[in-house]
Amino acid sequence: MTTIPSQHQHYALVTETWRPQINGVANTLGRLFDGLLQNNNRIQLVRPAQSGEATGLIDHGLAQEVLVRGMPIPGYPQLQFGLPATRRLKAHWQSNRPDAIYLATEGPLGWSALRAARQLGIPIVSGFHTNFQQYSECYGLGLFYRPAVAWLRWFHNQSVLTLAASSSQQRELSRMGITNLMLLGRGVDCELFHPARRDQILRASWGVGEQDLVLLHVGRLAAEKNLQLLKRSWTALRDMPGYEGRLRMVVIGDGPLRETLERDMPDAIFTGALAGVELARAYASADIFVFPSLTETFGNVVTEAMASGLAVNAFDLAAAHQHLRDRYSGGLAPAANEEVFLSNLRWLISDSEGRRSVRLHARHRACQLGWPLILQRFEDYLRRASLSSRRVMGAIPSKQG
Known part of the structure; x- marks a missing residue:
């Protein structure tokens, strides 16, 4: 232009x-x-x-x-x-x-x-x-x-x-x-959202060790965000063979479904809404970003997670479609295909080398935005x-x- x-x-x-x-x-x-x-x-x-x-x-x-x-x-x-x-x-x-x-x-x-x-x-x-x-x-x-x-x-x-x-x-x-x-x-602000903000003290407060993995979701807790899939994903994967007790789900945000989700996901951590450096530190202290929404116009949280060096698992829509490549800089599932969504999430959890490569490529792409x-x-x-x-x-x- x-x-x-x-x-x-x-x-x-x-x-x-x-x-x-x-x-x-x-x-x-x-x-x-x-x-x-x-x-x-x-x-x-x-x-x-x-x-x-x-x-x-x-x-x-x-x-x-x-x-x-x-x-x-x-x-x-x-x-x-x-x-x-x-x-x-x-x-x-x-x-x-x-x-x-x-x-x-x-x-x-x-x-x-x-x-x-x-x-x-x-x-x-x-x-x-x-x-x-x-x-x-x-x-x-x-x-x-x-x-x-x-x-x-x-x-x-x-x-x-x-x-x-x-x-x-x-x-x-x-x-x-x-x-x-x-x-x-x-x-996206790649100085605010940066992998260097990873905080072991914060991770310890979540009850995770150095080798454990944190799955993170950030967003409004409302019906249009397809959060039933977040719940189903966590139920299916929290006791994944070989990772029993090594996975933690952290949910950042607030909204009308928070009480229901807290009841249905009692072993997840709900922080409420965060902003600024506090939010950036939480992003960087996680490992995999789980984003099941199908209604985004863009999804700023996707690029914030990318900039923070997370492996993003999402549907092939909006920001994820525009800025991620499947199994190169993220996990992308066809829209509403929950089977592929879960398969990609399992891959990101189990393949440490693939996850490391995805995180590096995601950060590199975000820094161009x-x-x-x-x-x-x-x-x-x-x-x-x-x-x-x-x-x-x-x-x-x-x-x-």
Whole structure:
């Protein structure tokens, strides 16, 4: 992609989730926001007020936060989704007009931002961060799959560009009828997530010795993450011949299924959600990353595990599809093929030399995925949308008095 020469711009980012919330969308949006600021762009961040926050405008100089009303998300009472705010956003953007708007979520707040932007003629770039259409089946709401796809197709086709997290997702969105797709991708911090953070004291607190193996899972503990396969995998492998008492399962994260999983996996260690250096140390102190999800748009935890020097076992989707090679830099099973998933996991446990090679290749690949390239690509997409709008406006004859 040709880089568009840098000129400082004014952008708005609209999102339902924001730090310090721990999820892939908040992590990615935080990176994009920081990257735009570092290049001296003016940024408006539109998000729902979280618990203890008041709605209104917070001015940080180059950055402004526009906090709107929200309501708790079912199953996640600590999080809020934004309520419609069309009139407020339209009034704000009339007096403080951005060059382009990035919509990260398709809920009521995203819809109202889309509506206000279209009424004002502000170009829109949208990002596809969550496969909500797949969640309907995970929650027994299969009848909503087709309406969800229709809504997402309509929503994203209102934008100049829709940014996909991975090449496999880009193909899936194209099959859904979403046009103007471009690949954004994701980066990983290879200085934070590093094998050197391996901590024998932490491993000892998990009850494992030098020669024992730690299987690790990191993520939201919710139905859409296919965690029944995590449970089945652990049940099948914890007493694997030759490894009796030498395997430990550690689960990092929180969510509505945590209590059920703790009951069903009583010999696993559940840490709750971790972040920063504490999370990086936990990654590096494990050996094999077990990731059974089938609904990821990308899966930042996959590249974090790779950067930490873990052997990743996953399905051939999203980040794993894009950045791993089966039995070279990870274990990749065809989508939903649990037999191959378990076979790969057994191989990673039993073949110490193969596991060592996989870990080295995974770390090497992850270190090619820095954030600077992603941030430059994101800024170029926003600037391209802004310039396309200016060209359209310039082609419209002005009225003569």
